[in-house]
Amino acid sequence: MAVPLSQKTVETLAGLGHDVRTPAYDRRRLRPGVLHIGLGNFHRSHMATYLDRLFARGEDQDWAVIGAGVMPADARMRRRLHAQDWLSTVVDLDPEGCSARVVGAMVDFVPVVPAAIVRALADPDVRIVSMTITEGGYFLDAGTGRLDARHPRIRADAADPRRPGTIFGMLVKALAERRAKGHPPFTVLSCDNLPGNGEVTRSAVVGMAELVDRDLADWIRREVTFPNSMVDCITPSTTARERELVSRRFGIEDAAPVVCEPFRQWVIEDRFCAGRPALERVGVEFVDEVSDHETMKLRILNAGHASIAYVAALLGYRQVHTAMGDLDIREWLSALQEREILPALRSIEGKDYHAYRARVVERFRNAEVADTVSRLCANGSTRQPKFILPAIRDALGLGLPVAGLALELALWCHYCRVADDTPGMPPVSDPLSSRLRTGAVEAAKQPRAFLGIREIFHDLAEAPKLCDAFARWLALIDSHGPRAAIRHYIDAGGHHSSSFHTSYAGSS
Known part of the structure; x- marks a missing residue:
């Protein structure tokens, strides 16, 4: 008792x-x-x-x-x-x-x-x-x-x-x-x-x-x-x-226990x-100064959550740990972070980013936590500007690839277009839900309609490298589905732009 x-x-x-x-x-x-x-x-x-x-x-x-x-x-x-x-x-x-x-x-x-x-x-x-x-x-x-x-x-x-x-x-x-x-x-x-x-x-x-x-x-x-x-x-x-x-x-x-x-x-x-x-x-x-530690956490853990959220929802997962049991999702997260997130981080003495990333994956796979995909999908208009868009700006500024980050945005866009009409999928829960859905629907014909939501993306719609990759990924998702898109990114070894049309001729 x-x-x-x-x-x-x-x-x-x-x-x-x-x-x-x-x-x-x-x-x-x-x-x-x-x-x-x-x-x-x-x-x-x-x-x-x-x-x-x-x-x-x-x-x-x-x-x-x-x-x-x-x-x-x-x-x-x-x-x-x-x-x-x-x-x-x-x-x-x-x-x-x-x-x-x-x-x-x-x-x-x-x-x-x-x-x-x-x-x-x-x-x-x-x-x-x-x-x-x-x-x-x-x-x-x-x-x-x-x-x-x-x-x-x-x-x-x-x-x-x-x-x-x-x-x-x-x-x-x-x-x-x-x-x-x-x-x-x-x-x-x-x-x-x-x-x-x-x-x-x-x-x-x-x-x-x-x-x-x-x-x-x-x-x-x-x-x-x-x-x-x-x-x-x-x-x-x-x-x-x-x-x-x-x-x-x-x-x-206990009337107010805490689990973590x-x-x-x-x-x-x-x-x-x-x-x-x-x-x-x-x-x-x-x-003395916390910004690099903060960036490490925001880019690896929080951006990691954002990176798996929409593809997990699109593939029918409801809990984070079950989504992380999908090899394609795990490899997508690993490839994105190793190719485009970690190279943009400044080193911190005594910190091993690769080990930290591996620990984050273990945390995401913790079935006892029972974290939900719907929680990760919610409020994308505030989460993406904090976790994903700064990574894109840093990568663009350093001349690093942004193909995978563009794919993450394309997955978000596609989710905003189909979620509310797909039984069992977490609906779009966002203060800008109407604006996101409208932009996502228009993006089927004009991809920049989504990136043109200025209160979210500001001037990123004017970055050709990002916009071109986003448009190609969106076309691939529409024609072959989200799993094919992340699988292509994984298999391309980071050389997305050179192999895209070879693998999926006519898809864009």
């Missing part, structure tokens, strides 16, 4: 004989040092787990986590976690045998009320404010990449900074209070999967401050640090399936204005 998760039952859990680790420290001795905004699954599988491991060493126990958030989901999470004394069960979905860890690094969760959040942020015990608020939570202007000062919620905070409603208005108000009282500022640490996430966060906070008080904005520029970081741990959403797994396999009744892959990576620029926990002792890597 499953035991309800709480501090009182932790000792009971330890004696059940299941493969469950419980906090190896006295949680009563913990003191808060981190306030985390957006306390969802990823934070608990990643940052909270690293801190739990550090506390288990008896170290830095004044860096416990307080949760915070402004969304309805945050209020629901607060209710669930409060009922179980802020504990979470984190299950590593290892194909060799799943294991569970009751993570106790969290000690409180601020009521989902702006005034309460500002009070917590202004407390000098809080020395790091971390966040996972997703890309949409940064109020970015798509054209400039900076804070959208015209957004109604940003304008409202600027008009009445004493009663902010956005996280950035609250951060600015709390920093103003700390400055006025002579308290040092906190470090703001983004844990979102965004290129240059620290710079994005800095732009949003300083941009908000400039709308309120230019002197305060200057002080924030000088005194507050915003380290860039690279985070990595595949963490699916929690459903009834995951709650039942935790109950059945580990004997724990056993792999974790966290690389952070070592810039903390108010100190930090010694997370390097539990596997976090601190560096």
Whole structure:
């Protein structure tokens, strides 16, 4: 029978004989040092787990986590976690045998009320404010990449900074209070999967401050640090399936368990204005500059997901691990990355890109994670510009081939054309779905109609090398299907343009 998760039952859990680790420290001795905004699954599988491991060493126990958030989901999470004394069960979905860890690094969760959040942020015990608020939570202007000062919620905070409603208005108000009282500022640490996430966060906070008080904005520029970081741990959403797994396999009744892959990576620029926990002792890597590590992950893991997404959907797969059981899909991913992705990356001392790529393939094949193809296909209009289009721009700039990258775009285009009319295929789930479908249909006669969606591709439609390859691949997919297209790329050994018409005469 499953035991309800709480501090009182932790000792009971330890004696059940299941493969469950419980906090190896006295949680009563913990003191808060981190306030985390957006306390969802990823934070608990990643940052909270690293801190739990550090506390288990008896170290830095004044860096416990307080949760915070402004969304309805945050209020629901607060209710669930409060009922179980802020504990979470984190299950590593290892194909060799799943294991569970009751993570106790969290000690409180601020009521989902702006005034309460500002009070917590202004407390000098809080020395790091971390966040996972997703890309949409940064109020970015798509054209400039900076804070959208015209957004109604940003304008409202600027008009009445004493009663902010956005996280950035609250951060600015709390920093103003700390400055006025002579308290040092906190470090703001983004844990979102965004290129240059620290710079994005800095732009949003300083941009908000400039709308309120230019002197305060200057002080924030000088005194507050915003380290860039690279985070990595595949963490699916929690459903009834995951709650039942935790109950059945580990004997724990947890209202909000987390399941994730056993792999974790966290690389952070070592810039903390108010100190930090010694997370390097539990596997976090601190560096002077994170951009190359970030690019490695974005181009190999995230672009890898994007590269298999649409061909997997077109070939009828629903789960990532089953798609990776298809030899053609595995060889397509390998060929694309070895020929066009890895050659454009700058070397990092001590990093073997080929070994990293091979590890990524292993992660994609993990059946325990049960990642879905529909998740990888969703929101292509935001994923492709982050993961695939920068790789194309780099390759074009370096004079490297782009045939495989053009094929990836052609597969996306074909998917956008047929998905909604194909039973069993994940439908197009994208804020620009109508625009994508129209462009994909028109591309059957005029291929540049798809690449001409400027809000996605910008000037890439003017790159002849890319457009020509895209047109030829699209014709091949239309005439022979997606499997024939990726098989041709694999067999061509990278010499796509010279062998294309020989192998498929008349197909274009």
